[in-house]
Amino acid sequence: xxxxxxxxxxxxxxxxxxxxxxxxxxxxxxxxxxxxxxxxxxxxxxxxxxxxxxxxxxxxxxxxxxxxxxxxxxxxxxxxxxxxxxxxxxxxxxxxxxxxxxxxxxxxxxxxxxxxxxxxxxxxxxxxxxxxxxxxxxxxxxxxxxxxxxxxxxxxxxxx
Numbered sequence: 001x002x003x004x005x006x007x008x009x010x011x012x013x014x015x016x017x018x019x020x021x022x023x024x025x026x027x028x029x030x031x032x033x034x035x036x037x038x039x040x041x042x043x044x045x046x047x048x049x050x051x052x053x054x055x056x057x058x059x060x061x062x063x064x065x066x067x068x069x070x071x072x073x074x075x076x077x078x079x080x081x082x083x084x085x086x087x088x089x090x091x092x093x094x095x096x097x098x099x100x101x102x103x104x105x106x107x108x109x110x111x112x113x114x115x116x117x118x119x120x121x122x123x124x125x126x127x128x129x130x131x132x133x134x135x136x137x138x139x140x141x142x143x144x145x146x147x148x149x150x151x152x153x154x155x156x157x158x159x160x
Contacts, residue, residue, distance in 0.1 A: 013158055021151025027144030031091065031137060037125070038090035038132025041117050049076030049116035049128075052084075054108045056101055070101040072108060076116040078123035085116070089129040091136040100133070 053073040061067045070092060075084050088104050108114060108128060119125035 010158065014155065017151045017154030017158065019151070021148055021155065024144050024147030024149070024151055028141060028148060031140035031144055034091040035132055035137050037119075038127075038130070038137075041090065041119075041127055041130040044117040044130065045120055046115045046117050047076050047078055049074045049114050051108045051110050051112045051114055053110055054105045056105050068101055070104055072105070072128070074108075074114065074116065074128065076118070076126065078118055081123070083118075083123055083126065085124070085126045087127050089127050090132045091140065092129075092133070104129075 051072070051074045053071060055071050057069045057071045059067045059069070070088060071086070072088050073084065073086050075082060077083070088108070092101075092104070114128055116126050116128060117130045
């Protein structure tokens with residue numbers, strides 16, 4: 001009976017550390033993909049677009065902590081096809097500070113004509129600001145690697 005409890009506890013720990021490592025791996029992948037597209041977007045072609053909406057949405061979070069999200073919608077045309085998008089910049093809602101979100105919302109006003117940078121072979125992928133915020137990349141990568149490292153270390157320690 002004691003042996004089955006220890007196997008159960010071991011299984012729970014393997015699942016826990018596996019989930020922590022998995023979360024970290026997914027986070028690193030998302031940050032790396034955003035950085036790749038952000039870096040690549042600096043050489044994308046641009047077209048004219050129009051801002052339809054630009055604002056900060058505030059939600060109540062846990063412990064009366066408010067969460068702020070950048071909401072931006074714009075439309076543009078590429079080779080006669082109309083598109084709509086909601087991405088200001090790659091990695092812009094990951095660890096973007098509230099003040100930076102407010103600056104972006106203030107920069108792009110509804111009705112304003114803007115330059116939209118779109119992927120050359122997939123114009124559905126587009127941004128208003130090419131590149132990515134380096135602080136978001138570094139912070140997200142460090143947090144993701146921390147979770148990945150804790151998960152992997154926990155799994156390795158369970159082997160002993």
